[in-house]
Amino acid sequence: MERKNFLRSLIIGTVSTSVLVDSCKKDTDAITATGSSTTTSSSTTASSSSSSSGSSTCSVIETETEGPFPSKTPASYVRSDITDGRTGYKLTAKFTINNSNNSCNPLSGALVDIWHCDAEGNYSEYGGTSMQSTNYTSVHFLRGRQTTDANGLVTFTSIFPGWYQSRATHIHVHIYNAAGTSLKVTQVCFPEGTGSALLAVNGYKKGMTGYTYNAQDSVFSDDSAGLELATVTGNTTDGFVLSITMSIPA
Structure with missing residues (x-):
């Protein structure tokens, strides 16, 4: 019985460690994506920036009111x-x-x-x-x-x-x-x-x-x-x- 409980505690510990590692990895990825601290993330950020810039040049200008004085004819x-x-x-x-x-x-x-x-x-x-x-x-x-x-x-x-x-x-x-x-x-x-x-x-x-x-x-x-x-x-x-x-x- 003691051996069974011991093995069970090892398995739970392994799973917990795995979850903790995964959680840290996600946090790290989020920080990297925001901070652009790696070459891969920098490329992604630059691509995103380039895409955003390209999009902004083709952004549709806002619709506004004609105002109270539009041309009549x-x-x-x-x-x-x-x-x-x-x-x-x-x-x-x-x-x-x-x-x-x-x-x-x-x-x-x-x-x-x-x-x-x-x-x-x-x-x-x-x-x-x-x-x-x-x-x-x-x-x-x-x-x-x-x-x-x-x-x-x-x-x-x-x-x-x-x-x-x-x-x-x-x-x-x-x-x-x-x-x-x-x-x-x-x-x-x-x-x-x-x-x-x-x-x-x-x-x-x-x-x-x-x-x-x-x-x-x-x-x-x-x-x-x-x-x-x-x-x-x-x-x-x-x-x-x-x-x-x-x-x-x-």
């Missing part, structure tokens, strides 16, 4: 120069549209509408209300439509947008397929901080007192600002160039 404003007499610092706006349903290859033949406010924060086609006191219902400045080329690119000549209460500086974008079916409505925001075009323009005559920055903006305050944030270069003398690539399902 966008097909009437097929033009690359949308300035239409408004004064302000020149802005060349370049939008590249990719098809997320086709390995993010350029989407040619898409219709791209844009619109934004003028230097004072007013929109054309609207006004005379509590939302916008100045009446611009009979004019159509800073609105236009272009068709993407083989590279998925459209280019507009405009002015650097101003700002109005509770919103960061932005441009509205509505993309349709060639048949006119809506594919995406979104908005584009501008970089902020030292050396940015936003601070160089300094809100035109309004300055930046009371300005709503991206982090507090009702549209851009979530993580979407990363995809909707354009690149803006240039200066107040030569003008600015805005560039952004958007991936959409088409």
Whole structure:
């Protein structure tokens, strides 16, 4: 009997040790995967990072509201120069549209509408209300439509947008397929901080007192600002160039 109990204790001890070793191994693997402390784990992490990076370049840009001032008849404003007499610092706006349903290859033949406010924060086609006191219902400045080329690119000549209460500086974008079916409505925001075009323009005559920055903006305050944030270069003398690539399902 004593010999039987002795053998039984040896078996239990062996099983317990095995479980303990397995548990330590799992913990070690978890730490290694997180810390990338081995060659194998580093390769996996790098692969994952590369995959994530590749995915982010093809992430579909967020859908946003058209806002209260969309173009009423966008097909009437097929033009690359949308300035239409408004004064302000020149802005060349370049939008590249990719098809997320086709390995993010350029989407040619898409219709791209844009619109934004003028230097004072007013929109054309609207006004005379509590939302916008100045009446611009009979004019159509800073609105236009272009068709993407083989590279998925459209280019507009405009002015650097101003700002109005509770919103960061932005441009509205509505993309349709060639048949006119809506594919995406979104908005584009501008970089902020030292050396940015936003601070160089300094809100035109309004300055930046009371300005709503991206982090507090009702549209851009979530993580979407990363995809909707354009690149803006240039200066107040030569003008600015805005560039952004958007991936959409088409």
